[in-house]
Amino acid sequence: MSVEEIKELLIIKFGSEVILKEEVSGLQPALIIQADMIAAVCQELRDNEKTYFDLLACLTGIDYGIDENMFGVVYHLASIPFKTQLTLKVIKYYDRNTSQLPSFPSVAEVWRTAEWHEREAFDLVGIRFENHPDLRRILLPDDWDGYPLRKDYQAQEYYRGIKVD
Amino acid sequence: MENLQITNTTRYDKLIANAETHEMIINIGPQHPSTHGVLRLEVITDGEVVKEVIPHMGYLHRCFEKHAENLSYQQSIPFVDRMDYLASMNNSHAWVMGVERMLGIDKEIPKRIEYIRVLVCELNRIASHLVALGTYGIDIGAFTPFLWCFRDREHIMNMLEWASGSRLLYNYIWVGGLYYDLPVGFEERCKEFVDYFKPKMTELNALLTDNQIFIARTANVGVLPLDVAINYGCSGPMLRASGLKWDLRRIDEYSAYPELEFDIPVGKGNMGTTGDCWDRFKVRIDEIEQSTRIIEQCLERLQKDLKRTPDFDPRAKMPKKITPKAQDFYIRAENPRGELGYYFVTDGKSEIPKRVKARAPSFHNLSVISEISRGVLIADLIAIIGSIDIVLGEVDR
Numbered sequence: 437m438s439v440e441e442i443k444e445l446l447i448i449k450f451g452s453e454v455i456l457k458e459e460v461s462g463l464q465p466a467l468i469i470q471a472d473m474i475a476a477v478c479q480e481l482r483d484n485e486k487t488y489f490d491l492l493a494c495l496t497g498i499d500y501g502i503d504e505n506m507f508g509v510v511y512h513l514a515s516i517p518f519k520t521q522l523t524l525k526v527i528k529y530y531d532r533n534t535s536q537l538p539s540f541p542s543v544a545e546v547w548r549t550a551e552w553h554e555r556e557a558f559d560l561v562g563i564r565f566e567n568h569p570d571l572r573r574i575l576l577p578d579d580w581d582g583y584p585l586r587k588d589y590q591a592q593e594y595y596r597g598i599k600v601d
Numbered sequence: 602m603e604n605l606q607i608t609n610t611t612r613y614d615k616l617i618a619n620a621e622t623h624e625m626i627i628n629i630g631p632q633h634p635s636t637h638g639v640l641r642l643e644v645i646t647d648g649e650v651v652k653e654v655i656p657h658m659g660y661l662h663r664c665f666e667k668h669a670e671n672l673s674y675q676q677s678i679p680f681v682d683r684m685d686y687l688a689s690m691n692n693s694h695a696w697v698m699g700v701e702r703m704l705g706i707d708k709e710i711p712k713r714i715e716y717i718r719v720l721v722c723e724l725n726r727i728a729s730h731l732v733a734l735g736t737y738g739i740d741i742g743a744f745t746p747f748l749w750c751f752r753d754r755e756h757i758m759n760m761l762e763w764a765s766g767s768r769l770l771y772n773y774i775w776v777g778g779l780y781y782d783l784p785v786g787f788e789e790r791c792k793e794f795v796d797y798f799k800p801k802m803t804e805l806n807a808l809l810t811d812n813q814i815f816i817a818r819t820a821n822v823g824v825l826p827l828d829v830a831i832n833y834g835c836s837g838p839m840l841r842a843s844g845l846k847w848d849l850r851r852i853d854e855y856s857a858y859p860e861l862e863f864d865i866p867v868g869k870g871n872m873g874t875t876g877d878c879w880d881r882f883k884v885r886i887d888e889i890e891q892s893t894r895i896i897e898q899c900l901e902r903l904q905k906d907l908k909r910t911p912d913f914d915p916r917a918k919m920p921k922k923i924t925p926k927a928q929d930f931y932i933r934a935e936n937p938r939g940e941l942g943y944y945f946v947t948d949g950k951s952e953i954p955k956r957v958k959a960r961a962p963s964f965h966n967l968s969v970i971s972e973i974s975r976g977v978l979i980a981d982l983i984a985i986i987g988s989i990d991i992v993l994g995e996v997d998r
């Protein structure tokens with residue numbers, strides 16, 4: 437199925453507000469989905485026998501920069517029987533001065549792959565995933581301060597008495 | 602108050618808190634030879650039986666993604682090499698392909714360069730699989746295959762050192778070309794190696810693959826059903842052993858692979874159930890054979906119509922300045938361990954990417970371990986870890 441057909445399918449199922457924007461300029465077209473609906477959209481794309489995206493190849497958490505103040509998650513789906521690929525994105529504005537983390541629905545129920553990927557995005561970018569079964573740090577120590585892949589990240593000076601360089 | 606606490610706890614906390622009095626929580630690793638690096642497994646056991654496995658990673662985390670946000674594409678290649686340190690060539694090949702496609706120069710790369718890339722990648726794939734097979738033998742208790750595998754791997758290491766100047770981390774494949782052309786006489790020596798190596802695989806099969814003790818330890822152990830494998834994002838030999846013909850060299854048809862003949866081995870459950878440890882081992886054995894076929898075809902082309910000429914410059918197509926236009930791009934390629942992906946976000950102005958994410962195959966293959974090792978014996982858990990063939994440099998990045 438082409439991106440246009442998938443777009444139509446999603447609009448019929450969820451209404452026209454589900455797709456906020458479409459990026460077609462690059463080599464790989466991407467659909468920007470309304471953040472609250474991403475889990476339902478993913479479930480539909482996986483279960484619908486016309487799309488059948490049974491493999492979540494990659495999930496990336498992104499800090500789009502200090503000026504933009506946007507956080508996003510990018511999903512790379514692949515369908516094994518149809519040999520197709522699809523990119524989905526969700527984006528949210530986020531005020532860096534609040535103590536709350538930017539938050540997106542978890543897709544760990546749809547693909548188990550997402551579980552570790554979302555833990556990684558939480559660990560390194562500082563994105564919270566609602567309804568995630570096991571949201572802990574995965575690569576860094578549990579008592580590490582801050583989220584290293586944020587654009588405004590400052591490493592702590594000492595970690596347990598060891599100088600951080 | 603109590604309710605609030607329960608909703609805030611993770612599954613991990615619950616597993617530890619709900620362990621029963623007769624159960625024991627033991628740590629395997631991080632410093633244990635059978636964990637193949639610095640992996641810590643927290644295992645809840647009931648006597649000899651494994652109830653739950655909780656992997657803890659990050660001991661080898663080297664902030665690859667943060668480094669990549671501060672380095673140009675060319676400067677990142679040595680870092681990329683260090684992710685899966687047993688298959689450096691394949692790592693840099695995928696990275697370089699991604700950058701070339703973003704620049705739109707992937708069609709201009711000379712055929713000779715593409716063939717050399719495939720040649721060194723397949724050599725590296727054999728070397729990587731030899732480590733996987735040899736160390737798996739050690740995990741199970743067979744010492745000799747390890748020495749044989751490392752003896753043969755040494756020949757590949759020597760050849761790649763001859764071509765690139767280093768034994769393990771090559772920095773050989775560059776954006777738009779290669780560091781150097783192959784040294785004079787490389788093709789002939791490689792051909793000699795292939796002729797030497799083919800009968801060695803028969804010996805290894807007689808010693809290990811068809812060994813009754815080995816089969817008893819691996820057949821019907823750690824069976825990974827296909828739907829679970831796909832749901833957890835497993836790829837490479839792990840996915841193919843579960844019976845699916847899914848090889849990105851054929852699906853995406855990148856580099857010189859469409860012109861080369863090779864088969865995709867899959868697990869058939871010859872010794873037990875499809876997707877067990879023996880199948881994963883066998884798929885790697887068969888892949889070595891296919892890689893040898895690819896190498897022979899590459900050598901033939903490189904010695905005939907793509908022969909080295911005095912004026913051939915492997916750096917001729919290298920761009921002076923690598924500034925892709927603003928875009929997102931996800932590239933995937935078949936590594937010895939599975940689908941290696943890089944996701945680039947570029948802004949079109951600077952020579953460094955805005956964000957890079959590496960999708961490491963071992964990371965996904967490892968995530969399935971708690972699913973397939975529930976209820977096995979501790980000795981079988983060691984067999985399962987070995988059959989996954991993880992490289993912790995890639996899991997932790």
